[in-house]
Amino acid sequence: MTAAAVNRLGELANADTWLVHRGRFLDVAFLLEVGPAQYLIRIRQGRVEAVETGPLVMPRWTFALRAPAEAWATFWKAVPPPGYNDLIAMAKMRTLEIEGDQHPFMANLRYFKDLLALLRDRSGAHP
Amino acid sequence: MSTGSQPDFEPIVGRYLRLPIAGKPHRLYVEEAGSGIPLLCLHTAGSDSRQYRALFNDTGILERFRVIAFDLPWHGKSSPPAGWHTSEYKLTSRAYVDTILAVADALALDRPAVLGCSIGGRVVLHLALEHARRFRALIGLESGAHADPYYNLDWLYRPDVHGGEMCGALVSGLVAPTAPEADKWETIWHYMQGGPGVFKGDLHYYTSEGDVRDRVARIDTGACPLYLLTGEYDYSCTPDDTRELARHIRGAEVTIMDGLGHFPVSEDPPRFLGYLRPVLSRIAEQSAVPR
Numbered sequence: 208m209t210a211a212a213v214n215r216l217g218e219l220a221n222a223d224t225w226l227v228h229r230g231r232f233l234d235v236a237f238l239l240e241v242g243p244a245q246y247l248i249r250i251r252q253g254r255v256e257a258v259e260t261g262p263l264v265m266p267r268w269t270f271a272l273r274a275p276a277e278a279w280a281t282f283w284k285a286v287p288p289p290g291y292n293d294l295i296a297m298a299k300m301r302t303l304e305i306e307g308d309q310h311p312f313m314a315n316l317r318y319f320k321d322l323l324a325l326l327r328d329r330s331g332a333h334p
Numbered sequence: 335m336s337t338g339s340q341p342d343f344e345p346i347v348g349r350y351l352r353l354p355i356a357g358k359p360h361r362l363y364v365e366e367a368g369s370g371i372p373l374l375c376l377h378t379a380g381s382d383s384r385q386y387r388a389l390f391n392d393t394g395i396l397e398r399f400r401v402i403a404f405d406l407p408w409h410g411k412s413s414p415p416a417g418w419h420t421s422e423y424k425l426t427s428r429a430y431v432d433t434i435l436a437v438a439d440a441l442a443l444d445r446p447a448v449l450g451c452s453i454g455g456r457v458v459l460h461l462a463l464e465h466a467r468r469f470r471a472l473i474g475l476e477s478g479a480h481a482d483p484y485y486n487l488d489w490l491y492r493p494d495v496h497g498g499e500m501c502g503a504l505v506s507g508l509v510a511p512t513a514p515e516a517d518k519w520e521t522i523w524h525y526m527q528g529g530p531g532v533f534k535g536d537l538h539y540y541t542s543e544g545d546v547r548d549r550v551a552r553i554d555t556g557a558c559p560l561y562l563l564t565g566e567y568d569y570s571c572t573p574d575d576t577r578e579l580a581r582h583i584r585g586a587e588v589t590i591m592d593g594l595g596h597f598p599v600s601e602d603p604p605r606f607l608g609y610l611r612p613v614l615s616r617i618a619e620q621s622a623v624p625r
Contacts, residue, residue, distance in 0.1 A: 286511050289567045293507020296569045299484040314495045316503035 212326055213239065213246050217255035219325040226325075227253040230318045235311045238268040239323075242276030253318070270307035272323075278302040285328045294320055346390045348411075353440040355407070355415075356432045363411035364404040364437070368396030371470070371621050372446035373614075374438060375403040376454030378476075378597060379425075379540055380501055380533025381524040382410025385451070388603030394611070398618050402446075404437050406430075408532045422491075423535035427544045430457045431464065438468070447617050449610075451475035451599055452571065453540050458560070459579075463549055466557035471617045473561045473610075476568050476596050478575035479550045479582075483541040490534035498526035501533045508596035510567040521600040555585030559620070561613050562586055565594030 220226055230253025239246040245261025247268060259266075274282075274297060281291040290300045295316075297303035305312065312319055345367040352361055365383050367390045375386045383403035390401055405412035408423055434457065438446055447470050450458045455477030462472050490500055502522045509518045525533065553560065560583060564576040573590045580586040591598060591609050598606040 290569060292511045292567060293569075295485065295504060296507050299569045310494070313489045313500065317499065317506065320503065320506065 213241065213244075214258050214260065216246075216248065216258055216322070216325065220255040220322055223321075223325070226318065226321055229253065229321075230315060233311060233315050233318065235270075236268045237307075237312070238263075238266060238271035238273075240271065240273035241279045242274075244276070255322075268307065270305065270309055270312050272312075273304045273306065274302050282323075283327050285330070287327075294323065344387075344391055345396060346387075350411075351404070351437070351440060353436055355436045356429065358415050360407055360415055360436075361413045362404050362407065362437065364402065364441070365390065366400060366402040367391075368399050368401050370398045370400055371618060372441075372443040373399040373401050374434070374443065374446045374448045375401060375599075376434070376448065376450035376457065377403065377405070377409065378452035378454060379536030380409075380505075380528045381521075381597075381600075382406075382412075382527075384410070384524055385521070385597065385600040388599065388607065389610075392607060395607075395614060399447075399614065402441065402443070406433060406536075408529055408535070414529075423531055424543075425453070425536045425539040427457070427460050427539065430539060430544075431460050434461065435465065435468070445470045447471040447473065449473040449475070450477075452596060453536050453544070455562075455571065456481075456540060456544050456546070459546050459550055459553065460544070462553045462555075462558055462560055463546070466554060469558050470621060471559045471561065473563070473613060474576075475563050475598055476565065476571040476576075477562050477579060478571040479547040479579045480545040481541050481571055481575070483537070484569075487534050487537055487541070490537070491531040497530050497533075498528070501528055502526040505596070508568060508570055509601040510565060510593050510595040512593045513595070513601040517601050517603065521597045524600075550579060551582040553583045553586070555583065559617075560586045561589075563589045563591055563598070563609055563613070565591045565596060565598050567593075567595035570596050 233253050234251050236249045239248055245263050247259040247263055247266050249256045281287055290296055298305055346365050348365040350361055351364045377383050377385050382405045386403045389395055408414045448458055455474035458472040458474045502525045505525050506522050562576050562580055564573050576588055580588045593605055594602055
């Protein structure tokens with residue numbers, strides 16, 4: 208997954224009106240780490256306001272999601288294998304670290320699962 | 335206004351059963367369909383008997399089996415017992431086993447087969463250890479002797495997080511990514527409808543109190559056959575957890591199910607029934623042999 212793809216997150220999320228609606232009470236900045244690559248993602252009322260690409264100097268965030276680049280690449284496959292199909296699956300397998308104040312993440316868990324799944328490969332049709 | 339057509343009822347009949355459990359009066363919702371060998375089905379933590387809708391509608395199974403499922407107290411359409419509002423719900427091995435035996439007795443079931451998933455897959459191990467001769471076969475889906483919690487269970491039951499949204503979102507990834515969308519979301523809907531703290535209370539049994547690792551080697555599959563089936567996408571009870579369980583039980587049969595997760599019965603019924611039918615056929619054949 209390239210930086211360009213993560214940078215498309217705003218465009219993809221904001222076009223998804225049902226996702227934005229479900230996030231309407233959500234205002235948060237979170238850090239996404241794809242291996243060494245850092246992205247500071249700001250959400251306001253369910254819309255992705257900005258995706259700031261690292262390296263970041265003194266970033267301020269509420270929670271961070273960190274996983275190796277290969278783990279995210281596997282998560283973003285059209286049909287991920289067991290252990291990589293879900294954020295909580297990756298947390299269970301210790302490939303995803305969830306740090307910081309998890310409250311907004313957990314209270315809006317479906318939102319964040321769906322948000323990050325927007326980067327999933329949709330080129331191959333799957334049922 | 336009549337269109338002249340018959341209503342499209344499913345073969346399921348649901349009724350409310352009054353019975354004492356451990357000396358306390360209870361009111362449980364029980365569904366059944368079919369006739370023949372009693373097959374008692376146990377739903378997963380935080381859900382209810384609707385998970386078994388596909389079994390209840392399978393003509394081939396209903397010809398040979400009397401399929402029965404009940405909602406545990408606190409779940410589905412079963413009531414919690416009087417006084418529930420005075421303490422936090424926590425399922426225990428004792429309460430779970432007592433409930434299953436009470437239902438089997440109240441319905442006068444003759445050595446039923448039991449099919450249980452997740453906490454139901456765990457409790458069949460308790461039944462195998464303590465009451466093997468009361469059952470003709472035990473089928474554990476997503477069955478392990480223990481499950482490590484992989485998130486803080488407090489998220490499931492606190493006033494500043496919506497319980498239904500939380501339970502649904504937490505279990506959504508336990509469904510295999512290849513499951514049909516409608517069945518996946520039906521499965522999640524049941525989780526979203528659970529009462530406050532009920533899923534968490536079930537997980538007390540699943541992640542802590544109901545740990546049977548030190549006892550499973552004593553299970554005698556000669557007294558009652560044990561079939562273990564686990565979905566490849568289950569990260570709550572992984573295929574390795576089930577293999578590890580079976581390593582300690584002589585005669586336990588393990589099947590790892592491709593393309594299924596933690597809710598095989600409900601998330602992708604046609605795929606699951608492909609795995610279940612051969613097991614049911616063996617139970618039927620075994621039941622035809624005079625004892």
